[in-house]
C-alpha cells in the first residue's frame with residue numbers, strides 16, 4: 058500500500074477550475090469564445106495541491122431550503138447581486154444570499170414562466186418530458202423549479218462575467234455543470250435530452266451556419282423540444298431595448314425558423330416571449346438531408362455521434378439511426394419505468410445486453426443498501442450533490458432516484474463509452490467527463506459524496522490517486538475527509554473503497 062499526501066494550495070487557488078481557468082484565457086483565441094471552452098491541463102501542468110475552503114466557510118444549508126438561500130461566505134461573489142439586481146437572480150441579505158427565483162426572462166419569478174411553458178407543452182405535465190438541459194442557465198432557477206415538476210435538468214453555463222453562476226447553482230443543490238456551446242460538442246451523447254431550453258442565453262443560434270443549433274439537434278432525442286425565450290421571439294413587441302431594429306429582429310427570427318426547418322424541427326407553439334420547436338421523429342425529412350445540395354447536410358455515417366470529448370462542432374445534422382425504433386420521446390417508457398428498462402442502445406455497447414443491464418440494476422440495489430448502512434447520511438438531507446466518478450449504466454443513480462439527492466454520472470474518457478445508455482440519463486443526463494483530470498464539473502460543493510467505484514485496472518491505479526486528489530476541490534471541507542480516508546486504499550480496492558472509507562468514517566464527518 059502506498060500513501061501519498063498533497064500540500065495545501067495557496068489561497069489564490071480557492072476558485073481553481075483547471076479546465077476553465079481565466080488565467081490561461083489569453084492562450085486561446087477570441088473567435089467564437091474559444092478561450093472559454095474546456096482546455097484541460099496536460100499531465101505536466103497539473104497542480105498537485107489541495108484547494109482550501111473559502112474563509113469563513115460554513116456547512117451548506119440543506120436541501121430543499123438551499124434552493125432559496127446559501128451562505129454568502131461559501132460563495133462570496135457580488136457581481137450578479139450588483140449588476141442584475143433588477144432581474145432578481147439573487148439578493149444579499151445579512152450573512153446570506155437569497156434566491157427569489159428571478160432571471161433575465163422571468164424577473165418576476167420562474168414559477169409563472171414555467172406555468173406558461175407547461176400550458177404550451179402538455180408533455181411537460183404528463184411525465185413524457187423527464188430530462189432537460191438549460192443552456193446559459195444563470196443561477197439555475199429554471200432547473201431548480203422544474204424539480205418540483207418531476208423534470209431533471211442539467212443547468213449549463215460557462216465561467217464568464219456572470220462570475221460564480223454555476224457555483225451558486227451547486228451551492229443551492231441544483232444540478233449544474235460548467236460548459237459553453239462554442240467550438241466543441243457538449244460532453245453528452247446524441248439523442249438523449251427530452252428538452253433543451255435557452256432563455257436569453259446569448260448563444261448566436263443563427264450565426265456560423267447554425268453550428269450551435271446543430272449541437273442542440275445532436276443532443277435532443279427525436280420528438281424532443283427546443284424552447285427559446287427572448288429575442289428574436291416576440292420581436293414585434295420586444296425589439297426595443299436590445300440595441301437593434303424591428304427589421305433586424307424579424308430577419309433574425311426568419312433566419313432561425315429557416316434553419317430549424319432545414320434541421321427537421323417544426324414550430325410547436327408560441328406565446329408571448331416563449332417559442333418552442335419539436336425535433337421530428339419522422340425519417341422522411343431526414344432522407345431529404347442526404348441530397349447533395351442540402352444545407353445543412355446529413356452528417357457522415359462515420360462520425361462517432363457520442364464521442365463528446367474534444368469533438369469540434371460539426372456543420373451537419375446528426376440524424377437518428379433508423380434502426381433504433383425506441384429512442385423517440387413518444388416511444389420511450391415514462392418514468393419511473395424508464396429507469397429500469399434496458400435501453401435500446403444497450404446492444405451497441407460491448408458486452409451490453411438486457412440481462413447485463415438487469416444484473417447491473419439489481420447489483421446496485423444491493424450495493425446502495427450497503428452504502429447506506431455504512432454511511433447513514435446517504436439518502437438523507439445531509440448529502441445532496443453526488444458524483445458517480447466512473448459509472449457504467451447509471452445503476453447507482455437509478456437506485457437512489459427517490460432520495461433527496463442528485464447524481465452526476467461520469468463516464469471516464471478512457472473507459473468504454475456507455476454514455477448513450479439512456480439509463481445514464483437518470484439524474485445527470487449522461488454527463489461525460491472525458492478525462493481523468495477534467496474539472497469541468499468543478500466546484501461540486503456543497504455536499505458532494507462519491508461512491509468511489511473506481512476501477513482497479515492496474516494501468517489506471519496510479520491515475521486514480523490523482524483523480525481523487527483532483528476531486529478534492531470539488532468536495533466540501535467536511536466531505537474532503539472522506540477523500541483523505543479513501544485515498545490510500547484506492548489503488549488496491551475497487552468498489553470496496555467506498556465501503557472501507559465509509560466504515561472508518563464517523564458521523565462527525567458529515568455536516569451537522
Ligand SMILES: C[S@@+](CC[C@H](N)C(=O)[O-])C[C@H]1O[C@@H](n2cnc3c(N)ncnc32)[C@H](O)[C@@H]1O
Nearest residue numbers: 160161162193194195214237238256257258259
Ligand atoms: C443574460 S444571461 C440569462 C440567464 C438565464 N437564462 C436567465 O434567463 O436568467 C445569459 C446566460 O447565458 C450564458 N451564456 C452566454 N453565452 C453562452 C454560450 N455560448 N453557451 C452557454 N451559455 C452561454 C451566460 O453565462 C449566462 O448564464
